[in-house]
Amino acid sequence: MFTKILLIGTLTSSLLLAQNSLPKDATSIGIELNPLTILAIGDDSKDTAFSGAISLFDNINASEIALSVAYEKEYSDLFGINGSSIVAEVMDVSLHYRKFARAKTNGFYYGGFTAYTYLDGQLKNDTRLATVEKFGIGAEIGFRLMKTESDWSVYWGPSFKIGRYFGSDNNVFESNSLGMLLYDKDLFIDIDFFRVGFRF
């Protein structure tokens, strides 16, 4: 897990530091969360789920780079026999480039992304557990509804992305969590409708 935190930390820092290499007024930062991720949380009190992103908007060229993180950890304690045990842990870190259709960072956008996905859980048709780490690329379309004139704005940002993992093991885990359903696949599709953010 240390390497994953290091990965996210390094990417976030590089995004924030990179803002200095662009003209000050030309860029803004966005922080996004999907509050409905909480619906992915199961019955166990220790279950965790989070989905968010940090974005760097280029207001002159109407583009954006974003670092998106989705994390889910599911426990199970069906009979209280052994205490809670982890049944699935999923983390997806993706780096996106988005180009807006209009001259502002508002409205429809299209783009591409690279993704690193970490899956840990119960194997299908096997008593063993496993960890899979994989790398993929994809394309996306989305929409941003925000005020571009003011210094700050709350925004809504639904998106649809489709991607593919390369050279990795897929369809190996029990589909016992939302993360496994989405990412334990060769070809993955994700529709994020309820993502809201704050640009400043």
Next chain:
Amino acid sequence: MKKTVSITALFMRTLFSTTLLWAFNGCGIEYRDNPNCNYISLEEFRSNGVEIVEPKEISQAGKIYVYKNTLLVQEVDQGIHVIDNSDKKNPIPKAFIKIMGNLDMAVKEGYLYIDSYMDLVVLDINNLEQINIVNRKENTFSYDPYQRAGNFSYYFDCGEYNQSKGILVRGAK
């Protein structure tokens, strides 16, 4: 003068460093045993499957059976608590019968009949200070590797059963 770069160039730089990081981090699959799902051999199951041990706390009570002044409380899938109930206001735990794969029990004339996966085991509980296993009738029941409690399997997260490995048990061996 401050040098500026386009966000596209910035993305390419970040993508390059990210790819390096991912490559450094490594991709692939690593297998490990599930500590909650273990196999034991039939020999081990039959020699250690039923054991009389010191009383312990009830954590998940199952069926309750009253026989004369003895109270038997099932610990789901773990065994049976034997409690001396002579003094109703002050029941005294006397022993815990550790039973692998126990779902039910019955008592007749001082003998406790229990199932332990596919075997029927008989214990003499006439003297609570000295509970003895008196008989084991092997393969009385059909073995269900995904033994169920209600609508749920104890082993729902243990994957496909491998008969050649023996008996599937939950928890540490």
